[in-house]
Amino acid sequence: MKWLFFWLAATIAAVSGCTRSGDIGPALVVLSYSSLGATGGFLPKVAERFKAHSGCALRLETTLGATQMVALLSDPKLRSSIDVVMGVDELLQERLKGEWVTDDFPWLKLGERLLPMLSERVRPGWIPIDFGALTFIYRKSALKGIAPPKSLKDLLSPGLRKKFILQDPRASSPGMLFFLFSQDFVRISELRSAWLALAPSWDSSYQMFLSGDAPMVWSYLSSLAYHASKGELSDYGAVFFEEGLPLQVEGMGIVRQDRDNPCVRKWIEFMMKPEVLAEIAEKQWMWPAFRDVRLPRFFDQVPQIGKSARFNLDVKSLDGLLSRFGKEIQGADR
Amino acid sequence: MRIAERTLLALPALALLSYVVMGVSSLVFSGSFRFSLMMEHLLSSELRYTVLLTLKYAFLGLAFSWVLAWSLLLILRGGGTSVFRFFSVLPGMAYALLVLLVLRLLKTESPYSMRSVLMAWTMAGVPFLCGGISEGIRDLGPKSKEALRALGAGPVRAFFHHEFRGTLPLQGALLLQQFWFFLTSFSLVMILSGGPPWETLEVAIYSAMRLGQTDVSKAVAIGLVQASILALVRMGLIWVRSAAGSRGISEGYRESNDSGGWFGILAVLVLCLMGAIWLAFRIENAGDFIAPLLLTIILGGCVAGFTLIFSVSSYFSGFRSISILGAWFSPLLLSLSVWSLTGLVVSPFLNVALIQTLFFAPWFSQILFPLLDRAQRAEMEAARVFGAGKVRAFFEVEWPRLQGGVRRVLGLVFALSATEVSSVMLFSRGDFDTLASYSQNLFARFRIEEASFGVLAMLLVSAIALTIGERRA
Secondary structure, eight states: OHHHHHHHHHHHHHHHHOOOGGGTOOSEEEEEEHHHHSTTSHHHHHHHHHHHHHOOOEEEEEESSTTHHHHHHTSHHHHTTOOEEEEEEHHHHHHHTTTSOOOOOGGGOHHHHBOGGGGGGOBTTEEEEEEEEEEEEEEHHHHTTOOOOSSGGGGGSGGGTTOEEEEOTTTOHHHHHHHHHHTTTSOHHHHTTTEEEEESSHHHHHHHHHTTSOSEEEEETTHHHHHHHTTOGGGEEEOOOTTOBOEEEEEEEESOOOTTOTHHHHHHHHHTSHHHHHHHHHHHOOEESBTTOOOOGGGGGSOOOOSBOOOOOSHHHHHHHHHHHHHHHHSTTO | OOHHHHHHHHHHHHHHHHHHHHHHHHHHTSTTOOHHHHHHHHTOHHHHHHHHHHHHHHHHHHHHHHHHHHHHHHHHTTOOHHHHHHHHTSOHHHHHHHHHHHHHHTTOSOOOSHHHHHHHHHHHHHHHHHHHHHHHHHHHOSHHHHHHHHTTOOHHHHHIIIIIHHTHHHHHHHHHHHHHHHHTOOHHHHHHSOSTTOOOHHHHHHHHHHSSSOOHHHHHHHHHHHHHHHHHHHHHHHHHHHHHGGGOOOOSOOSSOSHHHHHHHHHHHHHHHHHHHHHHHTOTTGGGGHHHHHHHHHHHHHHHHHHHHHHHHHHHTTOHHHHTGGGGSOHHHHHHHTGGGBTTTBOHHHHHHHHHHHHHHHHHHHHHHHHHHTOOHHHHHHHHHTTOOHHHHIIIIIHHHHHHHHHHHHHHHHHHHHHOOHHHHHHOTTSOOOHHHHHHHHHHTTOHHHHHHHHHHHHHHHHHHHHHHHHHO
């Protein structure tokens, strides 16, 4: 009998105690996707230093894939609890551009520091941080004599069937870029039986690749720097498509700027420090978007990007792709 | 019973019912839902593909599980009931992990496909069917078989007429329950399918709500199709049970059992495995599991408590059918119907607790209601004549008879809550994680060692809850 009353009392106490932590809220809430903000990523690594340096409390929120950040921000209640969004690439920035606090950040002197090749890509309210060229990374020993692809059409060759992992374009930014880039050359319906898995995020796809599930994965050219740091570069290579390689620029945006909250500006300033940006390069294995950042030595062993691919990076193209995606892999257009 | 008294008793049941009604109304009348779009999705070739894919593999899963279950039963000759029971409580995630391990050992080239899902479904289906059928055979008793043999039937014929035909209604019910499990299987498919085009109905609902931009109309369309199939399964189950008539079908509860010890052994085994994984893979972030662990325990406690209140309320107020509401829908469709209430009216945590209450109340009431039906009314009346109040009479006369069954089923609800993942994934939005959602996220990021550690921690919580429930029962 006693246990029953105890149980009911504990239940009521627990329910009344389980209110949303976001309602109380720390001074700064930063939203990002899993490989950037979850355990083992770059943000948790620098979070403590930021807190000690700025005196601000910080909460990191993460979604599994980058596009899920858009879904999360579409909820007004949740959106109001987020201050800064990190890891927003140009495609997502197109979706979110209405959300940004459009300050031109003159205090950051972006124009002076940004790499010239990225200067055309800056948009109001969005601060570029890093960039990468997307391509397939392969393990030579696992390809077992099969030639890596030279063009996108080669992905359909029988030798490469079930040999590569992509990311789900509905959930992941690199996945979206792959399908936008490839749609003029190969149909999704042709590819559907060629990929081994369509992972929900880049993070999971690369873990699958590292576990030996497939010899090729859609990733970043700079992933080779990671393998160089492990002393295993000789077994890894990158594909250079004759169609070029798509570039992805990632940045951050402010979705809420409370005048009484100095932590947002402190965070932006902290993130723009050359030594912090150098850590992004080392932890996320992406090239920093600024000239004054000293790169880890392993980046010297990464080949030059060469030809970059050009295609439409706008919401219309993206919506067209996403509405076609389901039909082509599951529907009548197969 | 007076009207005022009955209304008071009905309050918790009516509150939960209005929560669902409020959720459905809020979803339908919200700007994010459009009827025309839903109809478009309902008639789309995408949905047809998903339905056919789900049904094809679910039927294949049933066929393989059924054949393998009978083969195993024939080999074991009725033994191993406790072992089957022990395996049938493992969550889908544990089976996904087992399949991954097996495929890794076999060095399979493509571990991610519907074939892997089929393998995991079969692995999950076999112990469930074996456990149920062997209990059914035990219920038949040896007499009719002895009579058949005495009349000259050979062993094969005797087996066919006694064990096989004798348990046919039970087999039908078990297969339908297993079919239900396949149709609502979530984490297992998420882990093993390798993503599109391999999406079952349950996963497609989640994808529509949680990947990229939220598409409520699409999710509702998929949910309605899934609910229609599940309603047919449910009707089939009712028909099979009524057709079985006096022969009856086990409701899954027996007054005496020997599973407590097995669950205790499972707990010890899981603890050893967790230690081994921790040492072998140097799980550095083991501390990160503490918050999800505590939340799993709190959630399990809440859900068990709510289920008890809800079931008792619906029984005594005469609204029995409310308590089995959750049995007519899929977990994700129920979650979806109240999804729009999250953060606006009800906190995400409370939403998860209420939704899980709806999921598990049918299990609870299936066991509790027959016990309450057998109430010793004469003794209760006698106690009241001798001056005991209604409540005191109940606790003095009825409670000692009921408490074993109630504790056991509370342990079961606690264990089910600890392993339920889809509602937490849909509602948590980064606010909180239980062990199940935390492990699922680790799986999604393909951090298998840590995910295995999480699954084992989840199993440990379930095994302890079941051990306590069984022992006290």
